[in-house]
Amino acid sequence: MMNGITIGQFFPGNSLLHRLDPRVKILLTLCYIVAVFVPSNWYGLGMAVAFLIAAVLLSRLPLKLIFKSLKPILPILIFTALLNMFYVSGGVTLWEWGVLHLTTQGLIAAAFLAIRIIALIAGSSLLTYTTGPTALTDALERLMRPLKVIKVPVHEIAMMMTIALRFIPTLVEETDKIMSAQKARGADMESGGLFKRIKALVPILIPLFVSSFRRAYELAMAMECRCYHGGEGRTRMKQLHMGLRDWLALLTMALLIGGMIVLNVFVTPVL
């Protein structure tokens, strides 16, 4: 029933984007999110889109995946575009009906915003498509390290995330098993009204909670047995190294944002 579930949306591969240091990828994503909001003219936005297209091509991901990541935001996209179309006024009025005015300026604003949102979502989805969950939490831990100064338990947070991710498939399997067992005892989960169906979940949720707690105790015990005592003095098997391509990627991003700022100064804004 729940076979073949994928955790997160990691799409394994060996492209340039896959091989980038995960820390760099997180930083690039954060920068890119800011970058799409920097340009005030078409040239700047064009640069952002070009950067995105280059990144998608370098990732060698099937284009279908990128479109799939855009699907859930489609309603938001349409809503904001419509709102902009009718709220922003200026330029030539194309159509009028009561309080609704459709102007050329409104259309431009709507298109501008829609492209921004698409670039934003597609760009950030590249991060999760090309980075495995463990690499992601690892990188997060390293990037959040400065927060230790203000007593944020960085290592513990990262460990919690890793454990949570690790146990999702286990939990799915367990749910499957318990569901089968209760169905074998005649549990009826497919019929009845809402209330009846919610009640039918009790025989599944209770054993699931019980086993989650049991698993947590067992894991804690196993970690204690191996003398786990938090992040202090802990070394890692996979060290993260910044290579030439990582610095180049950061440089490209710096150039992108720099270029956008320059364009903002010299080109008249569209909005």
Next chain:
Amino acid sequence: MSKHSPHYWGIRMALLEVRQLNYVYAAGTPFEKHALNNVSLSVEKGELIGVIGHTGSGKSTLVQHLNGLLRPTSGTVVLDGKDIWENPKAIRSVRFRVGMVFQYPEHQLFEETVRRDIAFGPRNRGLSEEEIEAAVKKAASFAGLREELLDSSPFDLSGGQKRRAAIAGVMAMEPEILVLDEPTAGLDPRSRERMLSRIERYRRENGTTVMLVSHSMEDVAAIADRVLVMNRGEVAMFDTTEAVFSRAEELEAMGLSVPSVTRIFFELRRRGYDVGGNVYTVEQAVARLLPLLKRGCSS
């Protein structure tokens, strides 16, 4: 025996029949796996069938088809002459007729008291309160749960007691066929033996057909009438216990092994001792060896 009974005429009608069953996991994805390949078998009323096979041989997949938890990719499961998927909406009624105890069934307990947990199945079946109460008591006694335990929380029981409570929960549905997937997994030798004798007694007194899935050859040899050997999604052998265990080499080739006593007897025979035919249980071995030892002492 009445004249209407098929046994009277010497015809044995199969209670459960599996015909040309195929099952493919995750069809159409890169993870596709042919778990069952043209499996056909028939089981008669009151039989105790041992199902053995290596991990991934398809034995658990097969038994999940018997009560309609899995739907065959092709082929049919026929219960009492009727295809169980004839009316997919009525598949729940099949689950009461073919009771299924999963591996580590103690993980499925959820009610506040053991009594209510055992009653879950019969209640789903729609029995009256009196019938439920009677079924619970009967099942608890077959499973070896003392009555005073019935009002405690299932989470306060010991591991072995939990397992028995869970098995009682399936027995209480009074199925015609009881399928147990590794009921002795993780039990100590003594609890193992007790568990098997309880299952044996349950079958004897209720005439229920039992299918016992197990890794342990010892378990199967001790109580099964016939043994079904699964290998790579196919039926490798389905014969009397004697016939199956006499093919020790084939079994070993499938990564299975005959009971240790049987192996010792093979070896004894190979070394030229006259120990007679095959032996599957320690009791049999004792009965066979004692006279030999006595003869040896006197000569």
